[in-house]
C-alpha cells in the first residue's frame with residue numbers, strides 16, 4: 001500500500017464525517033465533541049475531533065487519540081492496512097452509539113475511593129485469577145501467546161467469566177462500591193465480562209490498583225481490544241518492579257510488558273501510546289531507556305515524544321519488519337526470547 005493511496009483515502013474521508021458515523025458529534029467552535037466510544041464515557045463528552053488537523057483525542061480515561069485511520073482501527077478492531085481498505089472501499093460497519101442519557105440520569109460524581117475500594121478490587125483480581133486457572137480454553141490462549149504458567153500466577157492474570165457480582169454479593173460487598181471502581185456499569189453489568197484480565201499490583205502485601213481487560217479469544221462481544229477502569233488514572237504497568245534497576249524497557253501493551261519480564265528484562269508498560277508527565281519524570285531516573293515501539297503511527301509518535309523528553313538515554317529496539325509488537329514476535333518467531341536478545345544487542 002503506497003503513501004499516495006493512503007493520502008487519497010484520508011482526503012476523501014474527513015475525520016468529522018467518519019467519527020460522526022460512530023458517535024453523535026456536536027460542533028463547538030472549530031471542533032466537534034462527543035462521548036468517547038472507547039471507554040465508559042458516562043460523565044463528560046471527552047472525545048474531541050479537530051477537522052482542521054484531521055485528528056481526534058480522548059481527554060478521558062483513554063488519554064489518547066490519532067488520525068482517521070487510528071480511529072477506524074480502534075472502532076473496528078482492525079490493523080492499519082485493513083482500516084485503509086475499509087475506509088477507502090466504503091466498507092465500514094459503524095455501530096452507532098446511543099446518544100448519552102439526559103444529564104440527571106448519567107450524572108455520577110467521581111467517587112472518593114477508600115482502602116475498602118481497593119480491597120474490593122483486590123478481591124476481584126483473586127476471583128478473576130481463580131477463574132482463569134480453572135478455564136483450560138483461556139489458559140490455552142495465554143500459553144499460545146507465549147506466557148508461561150509461572151507468569152500467569154506471578155502476575156495474577158485473570159478471566160472475567162461474568163460471576164463477579166454474584167461472588168461479591170455472597171461476601172456482602174456493596175454493588176455501589178463495585179460501581180465506584182468501574183467493575184460494574186450503570187446498568188449493573190460486569191464491565192470486563194468475557195475478557196482476559198491484567199492486574200497492576202502494588203505494595204506489600206500487594207493489592208490491586210488497576211485492571212486492564214483484553215478481548216479474549218472466542219468470546220463474543222463487541223468492544224475495543226482493551227478496556228480500562230474509568231475513574232482511575234492509568235499507572236505505568238509494573239513500575240514498582242523496576243525499582244533499583246538502572247535500565248528499563250518501555251513497551252505499550254501489558255501483554256508485551258509481561259513477555260519481556262518473563263524473558264528477564266526490567267520492563268514497564270505504558271498501557272496505551274501516551275506517556276503522562278509523571279511517567280516521564282519517573283523514566284528520567286534511568287540511565288538507559290530501551291524503547292520497543294509498536295510498528296505503527298502511534299508507536300512512532302510515542303518514540304518521538306520519549307526522545308524529546310528523555311534525550312539520548314533512549315535506545316530503540318525495533319521488532320522485525322512485518323511484525324507489529326513484542327506480542328506478535330512471541331507468537332511468530334521460533335525462538336522469540338533469543339530473537340529479542342539479538343534485537344537488543346542491535347539497539348541504537
Ligand SMILES: [Zn+2]
Nearest residue numbers: 036039058062
Ligand atoms: Zn476515551
